[in-house]
Amino acid sequence: MSKYLFPIYKQVNIEFKKGKGSKLYDKYKNEYIDFTSGIGVNSLGHGNKSLIKAINKQANKLIHISNIYPVEAQKKCAKKLVQLSTYKNMNCFFCNSGAEANEAAIKFVRKYAYLKKIKNHKIITINNSFHGRTLTTLKATAQEDKQKGFGPFTDEFIYAKDIEDIKNKIDKSTVAVMLELIQGEGGINAFDKKKIQILAKELKKKKILLVIDEVQSGVYRTGKFLASNYYEIKPDVITLAKGLAGGLPIGVMMSDVKDIFILGNHGTTFGGNPLCTSVALEVLNILQEQEKSKKLENRILYFQKNLDKCLKENKEFFVSKVGIGLMLGLKLKNEEDLGILIEKCLDEKLLVLRSGKDIVRFLPSLNISKKEIKEGFSKLQKAINKIKG
Numbered sequence: 001m002s003k004y005l006f007p008i009y010k011q012v013n014i015e016f017k018k019g020k021g022s023k024l025y026d027k028y029k030n031e032y033i034d035f036t037s038g039i040g041v042n043s044l045g046h047g048n049k050s051l052i053k054a055i056n057k058q059a060n061k062l063i064h065i066s067n068i069y070p071v072e073a074q075k076k077c078a079k080k081l082v083q084l085s086t087y088k089n090m091n092c093f094f095c096n097s098g099a100e101a102n103e104a105a106i107k108f109v110r111k112y113a114y115l116k117k118i119k120n121h122k123i124i125t126i127n128n129s130f131h132g133r134t135l136t137t138l139k140a141t142a143q144e145d146k147q148k149g150f151g152p153f154t155d156e157f158i159y160a161k162d163i164e165d166i167k168n169k170i171d172k173s174t175v176a177v178m179l180e181l182i183q184g185e186g187g188i189n190a191f192d193k194k195k196i197q198i199l200a201k202e203l204k205k206k207k208i209l210l211v212i213d214e215v216q217s218g219v220y221r222t223g224k225f226l227a228s229n230y231y232e233i234k235p236d237v238i239t240l241a242k243g244l245a246g247g248l249p250i251g252v253m254m255s256d257v258k259d260i261f262i263l264g265n266h267g268t269t270f271g272g273n274p275l276c277t278s279v280a281l282e283v284l285n286i287l288q289e290q291e292k293s294k295k296l297e298n299r300i301l302y303f304q305k306n307l308d309k310c311l312k313e314n315k316e317f318f319v320s321k322v323g324i325g326l327m328l329g330l331k332l333k334n335e336e337d338l339g340i341l342i343e344k345c346l347d348e349k350l351l352v353l354r355s356g357k358d359i360v361r362f363l364p365s366l367n368i369s370k371k372e373i374k375e376g377f378s379k380l381q382k383a384i385n386k387i388k389g
């Protein structure tokens, strides 16, 4: 850790120098299998040729011009996002991160409440959610341990225990419900499809906005473009970020609710710049092809087959498999083993993540090869064997 940096991250002391596909190399040329893709960011893995080409091509033309001029790539990227979503009449706002996309969504909801004259308006979020680290998105994040010491906060968030509890929390002042369909940081908790569909219907009837945070679950992570497509619902507001530009910083807030954001209501300096949006467009084109050709589906099936096998062979260690698509995890029997398992995986040169208290999380790149998957799971088994002794 550098004395010039704030010590805010719990870091593993490995200096990565290079990556290729789902393999990473440290300064001693040790080879690692990457089941994390930078927390769901490197959707095309490391060193992807098409991605590098797209970056170079745009960088040679124009990197930034400011949103006071029309940005061609932004328009194309927005059109693509709306087409892929399958929802009609959506508008996009581009920014630089997940938290910013959620901030935009919350501002949007507030303006909606103002126009609808909903007094003391409140947004309901769910326990163990994660929506970002800015003061407002941290308050939306229903995990009080993360909030400690940073108040006073933006007010008017109400926490529901789970999906069923939302209806107990709804009253005249409720303007929106904001949730992740699969809680990424809170334990790869995929909510029940039927329950979500019932909730979406109920909210529509009551004219309460449904805001779906797809910062982690979006951009083909579930096998579909959006987790919302997988759940077969139509949210009023959607946010995306992590995997969208293959590693470049980007976020987007989408909605089909009209006449809320008007001239001067919101903005950003960097958001939607030519470089990030043209690269995002390339990522979307590649992933769309991978989905159409069933390559993505085959990879998901292969990864999950290996995960099932791992669960079956280590019944005394894991309780269950969690997640959807390539947003996956294994629930440990003893939560004390999680830190040890991640450490042993590192010894075997496999990168995995944690989620919640007792989930070892896998967010591999969406183009991970069968060979890399196989190698990763063999390393995982070796790590487990070491703990078993």
Ligand SMILES: *Cc1c(COP(=O)(O)O)cnc(C)c1O
Pocket (backbone or CB within 6 Å): 096, 097, 098, 099, 100, 102, 130, 131, 132, 133, 180, 184, 185, 213, 214, 215, 216, 217, 241, 242
């Ligand atoms: C990562 C994440 C965020 C925050 O994104 P940043 O880019 O770190 O601001 C918000 N919501 C969800 C669901 C996330 O996984």
